[in-house]
Amino acid sequence: MEERKASKRCGGAFPFIIGFLATCVLGWAVIPGLFFVEEEQPIWFSHAVHVDGQGMDCESCHYFRDDGSYAGFPTNEVCAECHAVDPEEAMEAIAEEGIDPNDYDAIMKAEIGAIEDNLASSDEKMMQAEREYVVKYLIQGKEVPWLNYQYQPDNVYFSHAAHMNLSIEELASLKKELSDVVDPSVFEGEAPEQNCNLCHLKDIHLNDEPPAFERNVLSGYSKMTMKMWKCERCHALQGQPNACYTCHK
């Protein structure tokens, strides 16, 4: 009798429910977002400019090598086929101007002929991005540290060759079972020839501003990093082995 009165005094089960609901809302809506911090790619790269604008096809930069491995991010060698600035010539010109080769802002401001004459862009915004790429990476001999949305740690061995024969059209029938792994929107509309959309950003070839890279503050992985259970789910549905060494190294 005493307890009943006492609990009635503090509001009954009400505070419990308030606390419960409050954290539920926070925990679902707010806190998960706090796990991630947004990072921009080191250089503004627009697929639209290259694919639609320059008429390049995917294989120019993303292709299977002869030994079966996959070239994901293109190296400077590939980019330099069109962004043909001679690093030696540029460095010489920079030295002649008396600028510190590590002072990127000064180099870009100086408008070095060896660089400016070989920029392929049309408008100012694109030229600036191209200039940044050339000055900070190409002539320095450094590869661009692209942020990999599909980052996987070193202990994972992913083979593009093993997945190259998957067809979005055929997988559409498993749309429901795969709904946790593949966003259902991937299966909408006409199925594209390539199956990249199954795991990568949808229709990236049309993208102009790459989305921000969301890094998990605790683990350091990308928000889009595919967790093991997703791989296992699809493997199981496709009758593929889920032995540890299928994917680990």
Next chain:
Amino acid sequence: MSVARRTFIQLGAGATVGILFTPTVWKALDDVSIWTQNWPWIPKLKYGATEAKPTVSKMCESGCAVKVRTVAGEAFGTMGNEDNPLSGGGICPLCANGVQVKNSPTRIKAPMLDGQEISWEKAKEVVTEQLEAAGSKVAFISGDQTGTVNEVFSALLADKGSDAFYVMPGDMQAADKAWTGMMGGTGQIGYDLEGADLVLLAGADALESWGPTVANLKSFAANESGKFLFAGPMQTKTASVTSKWIPVPAEGMAAFTLGIAYYVLQAGKTVDTADFGQFKAMVMGDYSPAKVEAATGVKAERMAALAKDLLTASNPVVVPAGPVAAHGAAFALNLLLGGAMKALPEFGKAVSGAMSRSEMLKADVLEGVNTDLLFVYEANPAYALPEKVKAGFTVAFDCIQTETTASANLVLPTLHPYERFDDLASPYGVADATYSMGAPVCKPSVNAACAATFVLGLADLGFETFEEVLGAKAEAMGADMDSLTGGEAFVVEGETPRAASLAANVLGKAAAPVKGTGAVGLVPYTLLNVGTANRATTPNAPCTISNNQLMGDHMVVMMGSTTAKQLGVSVGSKVKLSGGKGECEALVQIFEGVMPGVVAAPLGLGHTVGDEFSKGKGDNVYKILTVNSEAATGASSWAGSTVNVAKI
């Protein structure tokens, strides 16, 4: 309603339960567990195109043809070159760690004058000054047995009026002295280990540390039906795979070989030389089985049986090691048997004024070097020839810090073999004249330069860069430089060896066993994973070094149980070995594969300069080797070294 403590607690409880119904805690735990798998100090891997680029490696004295594995342009490992006869796909433990040596913090980072870093321009000035002052008192010690860099170095000496070109002591030199010096033969001796049906390794540790080890191992494995025998004072790793081990003391090898020749001569074999009669008389008289047995301890029946096997074989060969006399005796025996010994023609020279290979092998570094200006190229005489080499001013070229670079006046960093143009011509022992070339496969990470190119800049030798010299070399032999740098070898078949003389007089005197005055014989042996005279053990190799060589920081010497009883020591006893001009400390291991009255000690330990994997481990056995001068041949050798062993 009042907000009392209970409300607060209820709120808290609700929140706690609530948060568990959200992904927060579970995701956080999952992410934290992943955080514990990704400590920032654990290196992350680099990915990209993987390639295997062919080049030549000079990690050991002979050199080998390898392929350097790279990922995204960065080298990470080494493998063999299947298409090249020097490798056949395999490599030795030194090359296997080549990339790690290349990336070692003990790389010499820039030219150093008396410990201070200077520029290459200043270095050139200093050397030019020294050259002018020295006049013709210039000498060169080269650790590279097979490269065309030696042509550049000897041409520089010739330009200054000097012929003081030295190689580090080894069987290549002894073989040449015996063959071209003593016996008037031409070409470089080679042994067809793959085609022979009976191979008697008379002291030659061919499958571990003699000659082009990898090529030897390849030939051994490819020779399905051939029989290999090893004669020597100790069961080296070679003896672990040969059909038999014949215990023969090191200083008695020449006599033993002539003891076998006795039976072969008895069977009626001859050699077409002017002094054959003299030779036969010498052997039959001074090297009869009884006499050889008395001098060396090898039973007459043993030698008779070996001679019988060699005579019945259709393509036998005897492979010598050690002093010049042992080589001479083996060559004579091979000529008698007419088997798988070959004489290799020399490839055309690229640099006029350069010495021929034979000329390069003439000078005897064991006699000591005393000059005004000394150049040392990728050799370590301060370690392997202690107190033998003196110079007013020393210029040391090397890739990694060594005892020699630590004591040199001017240190010039060379590019690592994977970072430079290099070649190798007929390593001593190969059956056919074989030439391989390598182009750089990595960019250098330190301010090193090509030593040969530097030397080309010191005099007018007709070339600006070493790459040009190699181009000329390829042209001189009629080979295509592109296919050479692509990993292919240029091969010219070896010929039948022909000697002018069997040097009966000299050989007869020199083959008599001469031993030191110490209590027990000392058998120094080399293991590639422990290190060679020029190259210390590599970073990943120490875990391959067994307790028979090194226990903790103490060197281990091996002896048979009878020898141990004689000396009053047992397993684990700490002993002091005194010989030559020094002494070494070691622990005793009982190993029945060592002849009685002999103690076996590993060479390559006891470094005082280098990385943490080689420094301070064991003791330097080169200190206690005694140099015996072969009176008759005029050559020096370490065979017959003895030591006194005292328990500590």
Next chain:
Amino acid sequence: MQMKEFKIKWGMVIDIDKCTGCGACMVGCQVENNIAPMTKSDPYNYVQALTKPRDDASNKLRTLTWMNVYELSNNKPFPEHETAYLPRPCMQCGNPACVPVCPVVATDKNEEGGIVSQIYPRCIGCRYCMAACPYHARYFNWWDPLWPEGMDKGLSPAVSVRPRGVVEKCNFCHSRYLDAKNKARMDGEDPMNLPDGAYNTACAEICPTKAITFGDLNNPEHKVHELAKSPNAFRLLEKLGLHPQVYYMSEREWVRKQGDNYNADGGGHH
């Protein structure tokens, strides 16, 4: 545990009569698998005075030698003494002792090919598997890997780098198997029917005498298939019933006899 049979059985035949104990396989294995040299001094340990120093390579109980070469002896006195060398990788047992004892299933034998997997992030470092393995083929990372300054810029992309506290072992260069399958897919061939030599381990590739032959024991077109059936072939500790997939060959009877541990004192095992 029941013995699992797979269609493909990766195995080795090691010819002891060709092994000179040079150690190239040991060094090559370490380079391929990103095993750091045993560095004793830790420049990042600011409390070195309070902590135990790291081990150097002379402490053979701490070295990570996935491929380890043992020296054998016939134990006879001079001059009948003989030596032999025996390279020992992980046996990838058909009926492994290490798999059923793992409390977290960090190791399993569940992949076509029969290679016993070892997943480093899952391992908790209890070392039960090390106790179970009679071949001493498993190694524990007592220390974090520490390369000398600059040496870790050239690492093999084939194997992840393990932190301390984790057990590791030879896995027949499993990444090369995955690479070989990729190549087969690229060439339009069957990745589950690789020709002899398409997939080769680092140790077999580097061995100068080709003493180590690697391949599919079940595939008659692979060399190991016939070699394993040779009358001179034997396996180590066969009577334990672990069905190791590594065979040894020797024409010397004393070597073959040392394969099965029926000598009371273990027989010449250094």
